Amino acid sequence: MIVLDNVPSAALVVAVGVLFAVGVYLLLERSLTRVLLGFVLVGNGANLALLIAGGRAGAAPIVGNADPAVRLSDPLAQAMVLTSIVITLALTAFVLAMAYRSWQLNGHDEVQDDDEDRRIARRAARNEAAYADVDAAETGETLDEEAAEIHDDIEESLTAAGEAPGGSADGPPDGPADDAPGSRGGERP
Amino acid sequence: MTWSAASLLPLPALVPLLAAGLTLALHRYARVQRVISVVALSVVVVTAAVLVVAADSGPVVAVIGDWAVPVGINLVADRLAALMLLVSGVVLLCVLLYSMAQGVADGSDDVDMVGEGVPGEPRAADGGSGDPDEADRRDLLPVAIYHPTFLVLAAGVGGAFLAGDLFNLYVGFEVLLAASYVLLTLGGTGDRIRVGSVYVVVALLSSIVFLTAVGLVYAATGTVNLAQVAERLPDVDPAVRLGIQLLLLLGFGIKAAIFPLSAWLPDSYPTAPAPVTAVFAGLLTKVGVYAIIRTQTLLFPASGAGSVRVDQVLMVLALLTMLVGILGAVAQDDIKRLLSFTLVSHIGFMIFGVSIAGTAGTAAAIFYVVHHITVQTTLFLVVGLVERRGGTTSLDRLGGLARVAPGLAVLFFIPAMNLAGIPPLSGFLGKVGLLEAGVRSGTPLAWTLVVGSVVTSLLTLYALVKAWNKAFWQTAPEDLEPTVREETRLPRGMVAPTAALVAFGLALTVFAGPVYGYAQRAASTLVGTRGYIEAVFPGGGERGVGESADLGSEAKTAEVGG
Numbered sequence: 001m002i003v004l005d006n007v008p009s010a011a012l013v014v015a016v017g018v019l020f021a022v023g024v025y026l027l028l029e030r031s032l033t034r035v036l037l038g039f040v041l042v043g044n045g046a047n048l049a050l051l052i053a054g055g056r057a058g059a060a061p062i063v064g065n066a067d068p069a070v071r072l073s074d075p076l077a078q079a080m081v082l083t084s085i086v087i088t089l090a091l092t093a094f095v096l097a098m099a100y101r102s103w104q105l106n107g108h109d110e111v112q113d114d115d116e117d118r119r120i121a122r123r124a125a126r127n128e129a130a131y132a133d134v135d136a137a138e139t140g141e142t143l144d145e146e147a148a149e150i151h152d153d154i155e156e157s158l159t160a161a162g163e164a165p166g167g168s169a170d171g172p173p174d175g176p177a178d179d180a181p182g183s184r185g186g187e188r189p
Numbered sequence: 190m191t192w193s194a195a196s197l198l199p200l201p202a203l204v205p206l207l208a209a210g211l212t213l214a215l216h217r218y219a220r221v222q223r224v225i226s227v228v229a230l231s232v233v234v235v236t237a238a239v240l241v242v243a244a245d246s247g248p249v250v251a252v253i254g255d256w257a258v259p260v261g262i263n264l265v266a267d268r269l270a271a272l273m274l275l276v277s278g279v280v281l282l283c284v285l286l287y288s289m290a291q292g293v294a295d296g297s298d299d300v301d302m303v304g305e306g307v308p309g310e311p312r313a314a315d316g317g318s319g320d321p322d323e324a325d326r327r328d329l330l331p332v333a334i335y336h337p338t339f340l341v342l343a344a345g346v347g348g349a350f351l352a353g354d355l356f357n358l359y360v361g362f363e364v365l366l367a368a369s370y371v372l373l374t375l376g377g378t379g380d381r382i383r384v385g386s387v388y389v390v391v392a393l394l395s396s397i398v399f400l401t402a403v404g405l406v407y408a409a410t411g412t413v414n415l416a417q418v419a420e421r422l423p424d425v426d427p428a429v430r431l432g433i434q435l436l437l438l439l440g441f442g443i444k445a446a447i448f449p450l451s452a453w454l455p456d457s458y459p460t461a462p463a464p465v466t467a468v469f470a471g472l473l474t475k476v477g478v479y480a481i482i483r484t485q486t487l488l489f490p491a492s493g494a495g496s497v498r499v500d501q502v503l504m505v506l507a508l509l510t511m512l513v514g515i516l517g518a519v520a521q522d523d524i525k526r527l528l529s530f531t532l533v534s535h536i537g538f539m540i541f542g543v544s545i546a547g548t549a550g551t552a553a554a555i556f557y558v559v560h561h562i563t564v565q566t567t568l569f570l571v572v573g574l575v576e577r578r579g580g581t582t583s584l585d586r587l588g589g590l591a592r593v594a595p596g597l598a599v600l601f602f603i604p605a606m607n608l609a610g611i612p613p614l615s616g617f618l619g620k621v622g623l624l625e626a627g628v629r630s631g632t633p634l635a636w637t638l639v640v641g642s643v644v645t646s647l648l649t650l651y652a653l654v655k656a657w658n659k660a661f662w663q664t665a666p667e668d669l670e671p672t673v674r675e676e677t678r679l680p681r682g683m684v685a686p687t688a689a690l691v692a693f694g695l696a697l698t699v700f701a702g703p704v705y706g707y708a709q710r711a712a713s714t715l716v717g718t719r720g721y722i723e724a725v726f727p728g729g730g731e732r733g734v735g736e737s738a739d740l741g742s743e744a745k746t747a748e749v750g751g
Contacts, residue, residue, distance in 0.1 A: 027394070039393050042394075047400075052408075080403075094370055101377045105382060111386050112386075
């Protein structure tokens with residue numbers, strides 16, 4: 001009778017937990033590079049979880065002609081985890097390329113706000129009364145100042161008046177220079 | 190082994206993948222690429238049509254590599270899978286033809302600029318931003334990878350529909366999602382990278398949740414084969430089972446864009462090129478819905494105490510998805526965004542059907558999925574035409590299109606009314622089926638849902654009529670921006686596939702009786718679950734042995750000999 005040990009080792013289970021926790025923390029960051037690192041960690045955590053679903057590590061996955069009473073690891077879990085490692089690697093490469101492209105275009109690789117958020121922030125910028133109270137009391141500046149500071153895209157679309165919100169988001173040719181962290185909050189041309 | 194429909198089963202995944210490889214290798218020959226893609230997708234459609242007929246007399250099962258079932262990989266086409274495969278095949282083919290015509294008209298099929306260097310790199314180097322104007326952007330599109338990616342997407346969709354085990358479902362998902370990442374960020378312009386990063390990260394997260402759930406299922410039951418999991422899950426501790434169910438629902442819910450998990454969708458979709466958006470809207474979320482239908486009916490049939498609670502959670506989520514989605518749509522002033530929000534909203538109808546469970550609810554959900562794939566794709570394709578004719582998709586700037594392009598007005602009007610559920614059309618029939626199932630269920634929550642779905646339908650009608658009025662009927666607020674191609678007529682190659690899809694949607698109405706009957710039979714197979722399990726493990730007694738037929742007979746002869 002082939003023996004399958006189904007109880008996973010505690011160290012691996014703890015490792016999965018740590019990988020997930022650290023990975024999720026990193027996924028919540030704004031920088032795509034950190035998101036990528038987070039994805040790598042969470043992905044490895046998930047792969048490890050799939051692996052230990054097959055049981056305890058350390059035994060051979062294929063016993064062959066040896067004594068049937070010898071302990072055996074589940075080979076199916078290992079086969080599946082190989083596939084998912086390949087997938088994780090491919091997607092990591094894709095996100096890496098995307099982060100690089102984002103850095104190439106914008107000078108940073110931050111995950112930017114979506115159109116809807118920007119539109120709402122822009123409305124907030126125009127309608128000061130509705131939002132001034134709470135935020136102004138806490139930070140000493142109105143929400144529109146704050147919004148203009150944080151989301152560099154908005155400033156551009158405000159200066160480029162009349163531009164469609166859904167259209168090309170990038171501004172005039174010197175747009176990227178404004179995006180550089182150093183000149184953020186500097187005077188407008 | 191004689192010929193049977195089972196030997197056709199690998200084709201919907203295999204043929205597009207092979208064709209993808211071929212088109213990638215032949216990227217310098219745009220014409221050859223096009224022929225290969227069209228032929229490959231046509232093969233898929235024909236295969237799916239045969240499978241629809243074959244699956245009507247019981248699920249078709251193919252065992253890959255002749256490894257017996259619990260160990261080997263199996264593909265299963267029951268009525269639901271075959272029907273979904275057929276509809277998605279038709280939609281994919283039409284969109285491919287449409288996008289090819291679009292490429293021809295825009296001159297992007299020029300062989301010289303295909304696959305040269307990194308698109309856009311020189312512009313970034315000389316201080317320009319990623320803001321090429323429309324014509325430049327088209328020049329930069331690496332169209333050489335469009336066909337291979339599109340075919341990989343088709344292969345992923347086929348693989349996901351036919352997968353007989355959870356892990357291959359995961360692989361199918363990943364294949365189609367990876368293709369969708371590439372299609373969404375095609376050309377790598379600033380806008381697409383911006384929305385792409387959100388879309389990709391969200392999709393990655395949902396995939397990881399799904400993968401973790403697969404791991405848990407394997408840990409709990411020792412198998413990922415859907416039929417075997419269905420057999421073993423009732424013995425699993427109810428708390429563990431509930432956890433697995435919720436984790437699977439979470440993963441699929443993100444993919445299907447159910448309300449609290451839908452925030453990524455309305456921003457990602459409108460930025461992609463029109464045909465890409467059309468495919469995404471039609472298929473990607475529906476694959477998620479398909480996975481929900483499959484796992485909910487097969488693995489978690491509504492008998493245990495836990496599943497009832499989950500059904501109620503699903504009902505509340507369906508209601509919120511419908512209402513929040515349609516309210517978002519009403520507030521939009523851009524047709525593409527408006528349609529994206531209606532997409533989210535109408536996912537709620539399908540979840541409504543799933544949450545009612547039972548044959549009636551599931552049948553209505555299946556019919557609605559089929560109807561919605563067609564209609565939503567058609568609408569996005571028509572909006573692509575509107576953008577080309579009017580130069581914009583903003584409702585504030587469009588106007589008077591009915592005068593300059595009456596045909597286009599009709600093309601938009603029919604699927605729009607279909608989506609809203611105006612009586613004779615298939616959307617109405619699907620909604621009536623859902624309402625009937627809800628009323629028959631009779632719980633207070635179901636009645637709330639019935640009212641909610643009627644309100645949603647009316648609001649959909651309002652949003653679409655408003656869009657139609659603004660874009661086609663009233664005079665433009667300012668002169669329509671003279672588009673680059675103002676005087677040129679819409680390319681016939683783009684109009685014809687759109688018209689074909691409109692006609693397909695109408696055919697769904699005309700043949701609603703047979704289609705609905707098919708959906709009902711599909712639902713009864715699903716709700717029964719015995720049919721599916723019996724088909725995968727014929728002759729119940731020897732199920733789970735994991736030996737191929739020849740091996741088993743060898744062992745027997747050896748025993749006899751010894």
